[in-house]
Amino acid sequence: MNYRTGIVSSLAEVGEFAWNGLLAAQQGAKDEANPFLSYAFLHALHESGSACADTGWQPQFLVLWQDDTLAAAMPLYVKSHSYGEYVFDWAWAEAYERHGLEYYPKLLSAIPFTPVSGGRLLARDDAARAALVELLCAQQQQAGMSSTHVLYPPEAQAKQLERAGFMLRSGVQFHWLNAGYADFEQFLATLEHKKRKNIRAERRKVREAGVTMRQVRGVDASEADWRFFHRCYANTYAEHRSSPYLNLDFFLRIGASMPQNILLIVAERDGQAIASSLLIHTADTLYGRYWGALEHVPCLHFETAYYQPLEFCIAQKIATFEGGAQGEHKMARGFLPQKTWSAHWLAHPAFADAIERFLERESGGIEAYIDELNERNPFRS
Missing domain, CATH: 3.40.630.30 (Gcn5-related N-acetyltransferase (GNAT))
Incomplete structure (x- = not known):
């Protein structure tokens, strides 16, 4: 041909x-x-x-x-x-x-x-x-x-x-598979006792620190949400003494052109946003992409980058959560190789x-x- x-x-x-x-x-x-x-x-x-x-x-x-x-x-x-x-x-x-x-x-x-x-x-x-x-x-x-x-x-x-x-x-890589869980507690019940106990303790530390979580669908994300996320993203690279690969213009572009595929998770304390993560999704797969914080709160990374996304998967009946590159520690949170x-x-x-x-x-x-x-x-x- x-x-x-x-x-x-x-x-x-x-x-x-x-x-x-x-x-x-x-x-x-x-x-x-x-x-x-x-x-x-x-x-x-x-x-x-x-x-x-x-x-x-x-x-x-x-x-x-x-x-x-x-x-x-x-x-x-x-x-x-x-x-x-x-x-x-x-x-x-x-x-x-x-x-x-x-x-x-x-x-x-x-x-x-x-x-x-x-x-x-x-x-x-x-x-x-x-x-x-x-x-x-x-x-x-x-x-x-x-x-x-x-x-x-x-x-x-x-x-x-x-x-x-x-x-x-x-x-x-390590991926989480949705077995049709009704809620996060039903998922936890499938884990070994020690893993279940550790996850509950990590989530409790975030709550006791006075942090609340907000899930923002891409269609509802404002330019201020994107600018804040980019600050968190860039700060993570700065803390590791490196330069970020992606610029604000990129995030604003995908926010405008593919909002149906985007989920932002924002952590707040005392009315102020302090951390954020970005996830991309389809009807059956959620992809963990980037996270960053402006201040340190114990276990906030796990809540923002794993537990909130898992709750989103369960609520939306999304079959798979791909957590990103590497990360053997993900197994303790229900991800499999x-x-x-x-x-x-x-x-x-x-x-x-x-x-x-x-x-x-x-x-x-x-x-x-x-x-x-x-x-x-x-x-x-």
Whole structure:
């Protein structure tokens, strides 16, 4: 089948109707509902200057057109560093540098600053997806870069990339699954006694500190709410002596363009807001994103980033809460380990062989780690 192929540096070249139409046409996937793949989210990242050439995220999206229909596309960036990815390849870059080789720039398919699984090979059918993989392989050969990395694809797409010559890497996240709980207490009742007791104690500390919580749906969030959230978000980075990836313009943009997917949680004491968290959601999945506070209150992070979102999931009958990257401590709060995937191609044969051996060893360790975690299941037997 003949496709017209291209590389675009802005989603405006594709258009919102064509991009979201492609997402809606995904076969047997939930990508049409994945808010991080939406035109609104990605365009806000680029137009706000949060993910652009100046910040080391140069958009270079692959697109395949069939007449006037977008048949396939891939979010792809030229990266000049490895920040904001959450699948760490710093050691690979250092190895290249020690041998006098350039690791950057590299090609990366991911949602910037967002460790959430979702389609990377977006296509209307199998033929278009196969053609997209061929285009990716041709592009990485022609670009002359060190490597290509596809982060957090679904397993089926990871396997397709493996057949095209990529090496697979697995990781672990922690997700909470809703068993149809009537309320938070019914969920607590399913946990081991010690876990249940600790959660009640953490929530009690927040109440005794005089803190109240407010859940703000995106459609009701004011500019003042967004400005306050950004202050909290930026303060968290400042306390860790680093710079935030996302700016206020980005948050205002998604607040205006995708409010139906947004939940803000605000903590207040004595009538003053002191902390906030941002979550993105669909009808069946809640994604924990960012949190920050202007003052320290013991256990406030757990209340704002976990317990309030869990109450929201239960009330809205949302099936899954993805709490974000890493965080073994989430297990004590009812989250269970889930495997994630990434796919990697390296141009240098010797380094590709070395990394393939490393990934084989790492894979065995990941499997053992997941088995160990499952043995420490927080729920009552």
